[in-house]
Amino acid sequence: MLSLWRKIRRTGRVAEPAPPRPAAPPADRMPVELAGSVQIRHVDAGSCNGCEVEIGSAFGPVYDAERYGARLVASPRHADALLVTGPVTRNMAEPLRRTYDAVPRPKLVVAVGDCARNCGVFAGAYGVAGAVRDVVPVDLEIAGCPPRPEAIVEGLRKLTGR
């Protein structure tokens, strides 16, 4: 326990300085009730896990997305927004729809990565049902294959408005 405290003291803060706040999206797209705090449920709809690695580092100590009010939660019942990665495979289309139904209103969907936006390199593959917007309504898209953590943090800041 003591060594842990020592490690914390010695390491100090590793988070990068906060970049300027991104331009907010149109106000009618973002619900005002969330008030700067957005609980996010991540759904892997068929990703190659590249985006997951980047999301992991976006919520890591260096990029620290939580300081902008975004937080990952364990159930869609606790969530305000879904963070969907990957092209939606046939097996995941129905679970994704059900997850979307399970999120209480108001709710948002963020499509992370090129696959989620337009199926990316998997477009036309036999097991792919379509992009995320073909299955559930998408509010925000984050481009990149995979998107850099900075891009993900920037996207999430648009949601939280901080």
Place this chain on the structure above:
Amino acid sequence: MNLAAVGLGVAVAVGVLTALAAVVVPAPMRSTVTGAGTALTGAAGVVAGIAAMTGESFTVALPALLPLSGVSMTLDALGGLFVAVTGGVAVAAGIYGISYTRSHGLDARLVQAVFPLFVVAMLLVPAAASVGTFLVCWELMALTSLLLVVAEHRRRPEVASAGRWYAVMTHLGFVTVLVGLLVFVAHAADDSFPALREAGRQLSPGVAGLVFVVTLAGFSSKAGILPLHAWLPRAHPEAPSHVSALMSAAMVNLGVYGMVRVGFDLLGGGARWWWLLVLALGALSAVYGILQAAMSTDLKRLLGQSTTENMGLVLVGVGAAGLFATSGDRVLAGLALAAALLHVIVHAAFKTLLFLAAGSVLHATGTRDLDALGGLRPRMPVTTAAFGLGALAASALPPGTAFVSEWLLLQALIHGLPASGTTGGTAAAIAMPVAVAAVALTAGLAVATFVKAFGVGFLAKPRTAAAENAYESPPSMLAGMGLAGLACVVLAVLPTIVLPGVATAGSVALGAGESAVTGAVTLRLVGVVGSLSPLVLTLALVAALVVAAGAVRVVATRRARRVARRVVRLWDCGAGPLSARMEYTATSFAEPLQRVFDNVVQPETDVDVSHHEESRYLVQAVEYRRRVPDRIERRLYQPVLAAVAAWGRAGRRLATGSVHRYLGYGFYTVCGLLILLAVTR
């Protein structure tokens, strides 16, 4: 006219007549006649017992009835309490048995005739007033219960094994009681209890201690106390359910009766170490019994192990009472004994209810395995309510029945701490805190155990087709459960109506004194600080529940008016529908406890993972098996059994089958005896 004498006489007469009728009456009517007759026997017993508890004791001597020793009966308040409890259980079990025996193919003449005789034997044991009568009734009780335990031995082979265990252990217990009482009688004028009482005062401490310890072994084996409990979790589940109720709620009590009668009444209190021994055995049994029950997945076995626990708690009370009495503290001794005797009554009520409800489940589903049950609530609403009430009664939580007696017990133990300035002694200083801790741990584990039994067994979805097709039991079984449930509720909210009788019964053991607890609605402890009002507590809890539920409902309807509600499916991780396989099982519920008590219970777990043929990385099936063996049984019984077997094999060499040899043995034995007599005379 003495009501106690008339009641007991009527009980015996009706019981014997019912047994005769069961032999004569044709099969379709037999179970009705037996059930009604047994219930009447029990009712007469209740009347006799209550009359005796209110002070109408009687004595009757029938010297011609039994050769050599004769029969002599005395029903005093202490015996009356046990007679009343036995009678009450018999009423519920008798009514319940009408349909239960019919639907379980138990309407054979022998089983039906023995059932009322078992009740009569149990009613007579506490009324016996001489060693001869006591032992005859005790043996009659053991034999009739044995016949009832093995009633289903043709259908299930495990019944025969349970019957063997029970037969051997109950008779070893009988032999120890016999030896102990005979040693006692050898120092008295004759074998009547008054003569023994007289002799008990002048007995040397060594002989008195020997008598007490030897009889304690016998009585504690009947009460299912460690380490002589091995028969109980075997025999109680395998007996037909109404017999289980009688055995577990009435018969085990008589072990406690024997201890109190011999220890307090006949031997007159004795030394401090006797009661420390009783206290230690009780505390150990309570914790170990409930721990085994918490691990158990067999509904009736769980209840049997819980009997060991409750008898342990009773023994804690009895031991504490003895300890206080030897220290000269009459007030606390009276309180502890009252707690113990009240727990006997309370345990009888809820254990009857639980065993009858378990029998109803067995009747509807054909299984006692909790992991195969579930989802019984919509299918058997009355049984579920009955078991729920019993489970609440068995957990020492405020509206429950066992709460009052365990509260009294804890009060006695806490006030017995030398720090509070009542009793001295290093032994008490060590024993009391440990006993308090044991009782508290037992209470906590009991809650976990009964939450498991009720939640896994009755709620959620059915796990098997048997549970899916369950149906409610016939009216007579429901009536039996209803009676036991009513007793539970009355004892929970108004324990004060039985407490005067309990106090009178206790005064037989401890000598006349003030009642330890007074009050009509509120229990007030006499001599020490403490009061409790179960009725007000229950009403307050119910009111709080109603208010909370009402408030939630009001808030919910208000919100519903403001925010549009929508119906969504239950969250099941997005995958297929929820199935019974995803439910908590009894095994998984007990798993955290099993981890905590890993060193104590030492469970054996096996995990077999079978892989797919094509790839080691794909798992085809995972099989998990857990067994919780009884450690005491393994350490204590197996070496003894092995030694007996080895001795038997060695003895076989002496018995070769040659008649000449056997005649030779006889001849040399007689010669040896004659020489011995010639030398010693």
